[in-house]
Amino acid sequence: MTAPYYKLVSSIRRAFPQPVSDREHDAYFVFSIMRALDQVDAMKSESPVLGEPRELDLEAARQTRIAKESLPLESVTEQLVDHLSGAIVWGHPRAQINVIPPPTIPGIIGSLLPSIYNPNLASEESSRLVALSEVEVSAMTADLVGYDPAVAQGVFTFGGTGTLLYAARIGLEKACPGSMKSGIREPAVIVASKCAHHACRTIAGWMGLGEDSFIEVPSSPANEVQTYLLESICRDALKSGQKIAMIVATMGTTDAFGLDDLARICDIRDRMVEEFSLDYVPHIHADAVIGWAWSVFNDYDFDQNPQGFQPRAVRSLAGTQRRISQLHLSDSIGIDFHKTGFTPYTSSLFLSKSGDDLALVARDSEAMPYLFKSGEYHPGKYTLETSRSGAGPMAALGNLLLLGRDGLQALLGHLVTMAESLAEHLEGHAATTVLNSENFGPVTLFRVYPSEIDTFTISKREMTDPTARGIVQKNNEYNRRIFAEIQAEALQGRGVILSLTDCYRKTDYGEPVVALKSYIMSPFSDEEYVAAVLESVCKARETVS
Ligand SMILES: *Cc1c(COP(=O)(O)O)cnc(C)c1O
Numbered sequence: 261m262t263a264p265y266y267k268l269v270s271s272i273r274r275a276f277p278q279p280v281s282d283r284e285h286d287a288y289f290v291f292s293i294m295r296a297l298d299q300v301d302a303m304k305s306e307s308p309v310l311g312e313p314r315e316l317d318l319e320a321a322r323q324t325r326i327a328k329e330s331l332p333l334e335s336v337t338e339q340l341v342d343h344l345s346g347a348i349v350w351g352h353p354r355a356q357i358n359v360i361p362p363p364t365i366p367g368i369i370g371s372l373l374p375s376i377y378n379p380n381l382a383s384e385e386s387s388r389l390v391a392l393s394e395v396e397v398s399a400m401t402a403d404l405v406g407y408d409p410a411v412a413q414g415v416f417t418f419g420g421t422g423t424l425l426y427a428a429r430i431g432l433e434k435a436c437p438g439s440m441k442s443g444i445r446e447p448a449v450i451v452a453s454k455c456a457h458h459a460c461r462t463i464a465g466w467m468g469l470g471e472d473s474f475i476e477v478p479s480s481p482a483n484e485v486q487t488y489l490l491e492s493i494c495r496d497a498l499k500s501g502q503k504i505a506m507i508v509a510t511m512g513t514t515d516a517f518g519l520d521d522l523a524r525i526c527d528i529r530d531r532m533v534e535e536f537s538l539d540y541v542p543h544i545h546a547d548a549v550i551g552w553a554w555s556v557f558n559d560y561d562f563d564q565n566p567q568g569f570q571p572r573a574v575r576s577l578a579g580t581q582r583r584i585s586q587l588h589l590s591d592s593i594g595i596d597f598h599k600t601g602f603t604p605y606t607s608s609l610f611l612s613k614s615g616d617d618l619a620l621v622a623r624d625s626e627a628m629p630y631l632f633k634s635g636e637y638h639p640g641k642y643t644l645e646t647s648r649s650g651a652g653p654m655a656a657l658g659n660l661l662l663l664g665r666d667g668l669q670a671l672l673g674h675l676v677t678m679a680e681s682l683a684e685h686l687e688g689h690a691a692t693t694v695l696n697s698e699n700f701g702p703v704t705l706f707r708v709y710p711s712e713i714d715t716f717t718i719s720k721r722e723m724t725d726p727t728a729r730g731i732v733q734k735n736n737e738y739n740r741r742i743f744a745e746i747q748a749e750a751l752q753g754r755g756v757i758l759s760l761t762d763c764y765r766k767t768d769y770g771e772p773v774v775a776l777k778s779y780i781m782s783p784f785s786d787e788e789y790v791a792a793v794l795e796s797v798c799k800a801r802e803t804v805s
Pocket residue numbers: 418419420421422456457459510512513514547549550596608
């Protein structure tokens with residue numbers, strides 16, 4: 261007599277990949293994945309959305325409970341696949357929404373393999389050669405950005421936010437030694453641009469510094485930090501007895517692709533260390549989660565232009581490279597492969613210029629008696645996380661191998677060419693103005709105006725003239741309606757899905773400026789989809805009065 265539980269275990273065993281090769285079952289495993297992909301494929305159409313866009317029924321979702329009975333794998337797959345219904349296909353050239361990339365096949369395989377064999381990057385004992393992928397990617401990227409790969413050290417973590425947290429915690433330990441152990445006993449601040457990511461504020465809160473310890477420095481119309489203001493803010497902090505835990509240079513802002521002047525920021529820091537005779541060097545972190553990828557142009561010959569980019573694109577790429585080539589001056593860098601490196605989530609690298617900095621946040625080995633018995637690679641001694649997936653570094657490795665410098669140059673060059681073409685079209689049109697024309701990335705922020713408005717002068721007036729407040733508000737509303745119209749059309753498979761930002765910048769007198777945003781991340785982008793943006797805008801203008 262077999263016990264009922266044992267029968268159940270026998271059937272559940274079929275839902276695991278077999279530990280010993282079993283050709284028949286291996287085929288079943290692969291076939292199960294293929295069936296799932298087939299079902300997803302059946303949801304594809306001309307539209308950039310899988311299946312039909314659906315409203316979320318949160319109430320029904322909250323009523324869900326675990327069942328008594330097991331379900332067959334096939335039924336589970338169907339239910340999982342159903343959750344992709346209505347998903348936006350980021351790789352579709354009609355999807356130009358945000359800095360969300362479509363993952364490549366090697367990127368997907370890089371995440372899939374660790375999903376099956378489940379290495380744990382806490383140490384080499386539990387991850388074996390997968391641990392090498394973290395070291396390899398760190399070395400490759402260190403070299404790319406101009407750090408010395410022999411001294412630099414990298415650790416994959418839970419997003420760009422995690423990279424900022426590592427930097428801030430290390431910076432705080434430099435500024436307030438011993439605070440990791442005994443807590444924060446003196447005031448310390450984090451300084452970054454107004455255009456920096458909101459994660460800077462979040463981590464200040466989570467670290468116990470308090471969100472109020474995050475100081476925002478005003479940014480210029482080119483969306484870069486105003487370095488003279490950064491200097492005076494840092495000086496004031498030091499004069500009032502505060503420590504500087506971290507200065508963040510944003511190298512590619514989220515909305516507009518602004519690039520801070522990192523070299524200038526480093527100069528300011530170095531001068532302050534002397535003047536104030538500081539006994540620590542304030543940590544400078546380059547938040548390059550978006551911009552890092554442009555370092556493949558560090559050795560590009562812009563005069564010869566061997567890839568044959570068009571002049572406008574060359575100007576744009578060189579304009580970015582000018583700032584990105586400074587990355588090596590920072591003390592640490594945040595790099596998101598899941599943004600401009602075309603991997604699945606989550607694949608973020610915190611890269612420290614010197615491995616010694618990571619020792620500042622390491623634990624005593626007595627605290628972890630069950631770990632790290634053999635070998636020499638034990639990132640679990642200093643990582644915030646304990647278990648860490650191999651998916652991030654393996655996916656990143658997959659893409660660095662796949663693309664190489666040339667491939668990444670070609671891909672970014674193409675996206676920027678498309679964005680430049682869009683900007684040119686928008687600038688040429690009487691009803692639209694480009695807001696971030698001084699930025700050189702794949703993102704274009706623009707505003708649409710009703711016919712009676714003179715778009716040659718309106719942008720400047722809106723930004724600077726306090727008597728234009730009412731006009732700004734009215735035009736904000738107009739842009740929201742244009743966006744709603746474009747969005748509705750796009751979800752029907754016509755036109756392009758864009759996004760809307762509630763506050764591209766504030767005007768000089770404090771009014772938020774709404775903008776439409778096209779973020780081109782699809783390798784399948786082409787001129788016809790650039791034209792489609794213009795068509796969508798024109799069509800929406802006819803409907804919206
Ligand atoms: C996206 C972004 C972040 C946050 O990164 P996540 O990977 O989403 O956690 C931080 N800084 C900048 C500049 C970003 O664009």
